[in-house]
Amino acid sequence: MMKAKRYHPLIMLFDGWGLLKNSFFVFIFLFVIKARSQSVFIIYGRILFFIVICAAVLYIILKWITHKYNLDDRSFHLYKGIFIKLEQTIPFSKIQNVNRHTSVLHRLFHVTSINFETGMSGEESAVAFKVVSKQEAARMEEHMASAVIEDHVNQLSSEAAVDKVETNRTIHFRPEKKDVIKASFTSLSFLVFIPFLLSLYFKVDEIFDMDEKTEGIFSAIVGSWWIVTTIVIVLIIASVSFGIVRTFLKYGKYEISSDQERIYITKGVIDETAFSIAKEKVQAVQIKQSIMKRLLGLAEVKLTSAGSLSLGEETLEINSLYPFLPTNRAYEMITEILPAYEVTHEMKRLPKTSFWLGLFSLSWIWIIVTAVLFYFKPAILGVGQAWWIISAALLFVIVGLKWLDYLHSEYILNDHFIQLKRGSLTTSLFLSKRDKVIEVKVTRNLFQRWLGLASIVTANRAKPVQHNRITNVPVEFAASFYKWYLGRGKEIEIE
Template structure:
């Protein structure tokens, strides 16, 4: 008989805390800023809010009593529902990755949150424990990993039935093979400082202060009190220069502190079976995924990162990467890695994904097709500019100058897209790269591609070109595009993808 467990009692405190946080605006308006206002609307509004808040608390308590979970050696058993009961049974074999998140409140109470993400759509997409003890989280994680490890061992045994393992790999009975976790990357202070500049996090302070000022002054009359101070400050040129300098310095300090808090304690590590990523100082998040669960790798370079030689590597899996309402965005192997270092880390983490830098370019005729293709954005924008013809900065006929600038941007973007678009087939791997001001390199294995679509319009047919689209299983489904490739490559791709049937048949026998 499997014993059902309720979630940790502290989960009630977290739910009430979220309720207060989401209601803080109404609390400030009804009970602080307008506390002396006795109009009927506000009086009844206060009563309605108190009833809603009390009802939400009562429902949270009832929901805690009626929500239970249990595990055996193969699956999760979940039960929830206050008025109508819902039972779920989710096997461990469906778990794609494991996410952990330790907020500042979790750390104060010695607790954590853990989420087991699956590739299943709908209600079974994940199993979330928003508040558990670290011991319980370790128990749940160990149960899932142990089950998946047993399945992987069975697959290896079946595939090795006809092949004698090398002597160096044989393990004596009773001997235990230890898994050592290897650390591949930890950012230095220089890396964190570079991240604060590259991410433009220093630009967050001004809009943050402006939003805070607007929300407070809307109900407190704060704007009238500061109007005199603002007038005196703007009256002096020296004061304007000093205030501007202080704002710039504060913005840079804010950006540096923000980056250190967000990316501090960042660590990329792995063992023989899994990849681990963790980050954060005050609020910690961690992510782990079995290497065999990685569906693809995506390497992105923005315009700024390309100038600085940086890149962001993301592991694509079939599981979601969120915990509650907060997106973890933790599958990225540090968003500001030097390009060479990023390639080296990928090779260390996933030896099966060998990135080949020597890739094929598009033929020159593909550039002419892209340049001659009409830009609907430019045409519509030009028509609107011509219709309104506003004299911006008191310049006559400013509309056609803006139109020309926009056309130049379109031409440059398409030219960069042509220069960045490359492709390569390497045994069972395919590499697709495209993008204008931001370029993306996509690498996946042939067996991970679940759908392929090849199209050709009349203009492409005249130039002997086609467009290729591949679909990889992920959440959401990942689609990659490669436009204006030669028909000769399409024929090679056909033969390459046809060999996928051998790999799928071999995998099904496992």
């Protein structure tokens, strides 16, 4: 076992920065806004503020002195506690994925942060290093990977093990300029520019009272058509440029790669994020398409993992293979990265009775809303009979959404795999192996019994648990689905 060592000393600076951000507005209120106040509440508030800050600073220093960690051949060992000591051991076998995040502040000091995520909850949900040198982060990740591979080696013949260890990363995707431009339009990033300008204007207006100073200028601009046209053109060019730059900063250095054991995703030009997951830890795959993406032939592939897929302020986007992949490439990449997964392109459609039952279920919403509108008969925009127009529009929307959902709903069982697809405006195709599904459910209400239909639900390990549901499938398929799941007992290995 390696000797226990303290965390990087810069963690005190980062914790101090967090303390400064959290206490900034309290400081402004007590010492700037209420600077001349002699209120007892304000005076004691200032004293309490200094006491809390001093105690927090002391805690940050003591935490760095007392908290330590080390790694052996199988586990992380964490030593915590200032007055009450606690030792925590987390086996490498429980690690689901690894997340790295390098913010601007990290880059300034040539350090990074790294999280080793597990599928557990509570204090053992992750081994987190908020500040660590890049060399130390790489060393820990390689040490963990080597230990896991060594466990596999012990279970294989020596010759087969050597073939498994000697691997190189394969790069599957790097976005080109055309991909970044297409992504900027698909993500509608250019629409953020106008709200950004308005927000900036209102903040400046609070300080300098811009309304009075710009009143004459605004009247002159409105009165000249060529100035208005020029401003509109400039705003359009600026919005598009803003969208492209914003998208480039987020996705410009995106890279998807893999070796025989793990999948690697890196992204970010300023704030860098890296994510890796062992292929055997992937619980399911989802392919999502919005209306815009379907029109442009794009799709987003997401990996489901039992570990948390966020790091710091990063969202769950981190588990996404590039969100704007060409649809055909998205399907190809699943097979390339996860050879154990098989994507079936031909799927079964729901019976027509499914559409009518679904429409009947939603029709109650329309009936209730229409009854309320008929009773009150509200006049909207001066139109006295507007209630029936709203009722007709609502019926049109309900029928349209249900029809789209019916068209997009498909299902199939393929040996050890299940594929479910559904959605109206946004579609989602779910693919998982039988041994990764932890629970299934088959339900039938009264109407489904009459029509020979059923609803099925699958559950996969994730945070939170991921449920996928498709309603009104033929009862014969529901029976086959349940029988298919019972075969899982022959595939899983109990540790």
